Amino acid sequence: MPELPEVETIRCGLEPHVAGRKITDVIVRNRSLRWPVQSDLARMLRGQVIRSVERRAKYLVLRCESGSIILHLGMAGRLRILPVATDAGKHDHVDIILDNSTCLRFCDPRRFGALLWSAGDPLQHPLLCVCGPEPLSAAFTGDCLYERSRGRRISIKQFIMDHKVVSGVGNIYASEALFLAGIHPLAAAGTLSRQRCRRLAAAVKKTLQKAIAAGGTTLRDFLGATGDPGYFQLKLRVYGRSGEPCYVCGRKIRGTRSGQRSTFYCPQCQR
DNA sequence: AATCGCGCCTGACGGC
DNA sequence: TGCCGTCAGGCGCGAT
Numbered sequence: 001m002p003e004l005p006e007v008e009t010i011r012c013g014l015e016p017h018v019a020g021r022k023i024t025d026v027i028v029r030n031r032s033l034r035w036p037v038q039s040d041l042a043r044m045l046r047g048q049v050i051r052s053v054e055r056r057a058k059y060l061v062l063r064c065e066s067g068s069i070i071l072h073l074g075m076a077g078r079l080r081i082l083p084v085a086t087d088a089g090k091h092d093h094v095d096i097i098l099d100n101s102t103c104l105r106f107c108d109p110r111r112f113g114a115l116l117w118s119a120g121d122p123l124q125h126p127l128l129c130v131c132g133p134e135p136l137s138a139a140f141t142g143d144c145l146y147e148r149s150r151g152r153r154i155s156i157k158q159f160i161m162d163h164k165v166v167s168g169v170g171n172i173y174a175s176e177a178l179f180l181a182g183i184h185p186l187a188a189a190g191t192l193s194r195q196r197c198r199r200l201a202a203a204v205k206k207t208l209q210k211a212i213a214a215g216g217t218t219l220r221d222f223l224g225a226t227g228d229p230g231y232f233q234l235k236l237r238v239y240g241r242s243g244e245p246c247y248v249c250g251r252k253i254r255g256t257r258s259g260q261r262s263t264f265y266c267p268q269c270q271r
Numbered sequence: 272a273a274t275c276g277c278g279c280c281t282g283a284c285g286g287c
Numbered sequence: 288t289g290c291c292g293t294c295a296g297g298c299g300c301g302a303t
Binding site: 032034074075076091108109110111112151152153154158259260 | 281
């Protein structure tokens with residue numbers, strides 16, 4: 001499941017393969033994604049030169065001359081660079097064919113992903129313009145977390161997963177960051193002190209940075225035979241460890257739900 | 272305005 | 288072994 005660090009890793013791996021390349025053709029095999037692939041996608045993309053690959057929240061933005069491709073990998077989306085005419089499987093939705101006889105293939109078995117064409121400024125696209133600050137940017141601080149959370153009764157975990165508050169913090173990293181900050185995931189967002197908000201913002205940044213750094217080490221696998229884009233193996237301290245001992249205090253990690261999401265925490269270390 | 276919960280989709284996994 | 292039910296997950300959206 002690509003979260004922000006994976007998307008950033010993919011962005012890094014992808015850019016050298018596509019930046020500066022011209023799109024010569026587009027094959028759409030299956031339009032059904034979160035939003036149906038627009039019928040004139042091929043017409044819009046043909047002849048475009050990809051200028052850069054950027055990331056906003058968990059979206060990839062391939063900036064072209066007269067617009068941008070906005071990609072979201074959803075739950076199970078994959079991107080691969082392959083020789084043109086490589087046999088396509090059941091879930092290979094779209095091939096973007098480049099001028100060096102390779103193609104960028106988008107595969108998404110669960111169809112939670114998206115591939116959109118945005119004319120004009122992609123950051124003004126309805127999906128992106130509502131996103132809160134990038135968690136790794138200077139704009140995301142404990143102080144803004146504090147101020148925005150006043151009066152909010154939802155759990156702090158749901159709060160930091162709200163992409164209008166901070167964009168791109170997914171379920172796994174929310175649990176991990178809260179552990180690092182020593183904050184109980186079910187605490188009401190509005191009750192956290194400024195001090196704890198600062199600790200949490202720092203923990204979010206640290207968790208994501210470590211994950212991105214780990215991702216970088218496996219980047220070479222981007223073109224691997226399996227098509228595995230090199231998701232890093234971050235050592236998770238609480239996520240999925242229900243019943244196992246906390247690495248810090250030894251108490252059993254607990255699993256619970258917060259807003260329909262599986263949530264993990266240490267009852268000793270997180271208050 | 273804030274919150275809740277549904278729907279989308281299919282692979283993986285557990286129980287029988 | 289195979290069948291079947293359940294769950295996971297991001298995220299927009301409608302309902303409350």
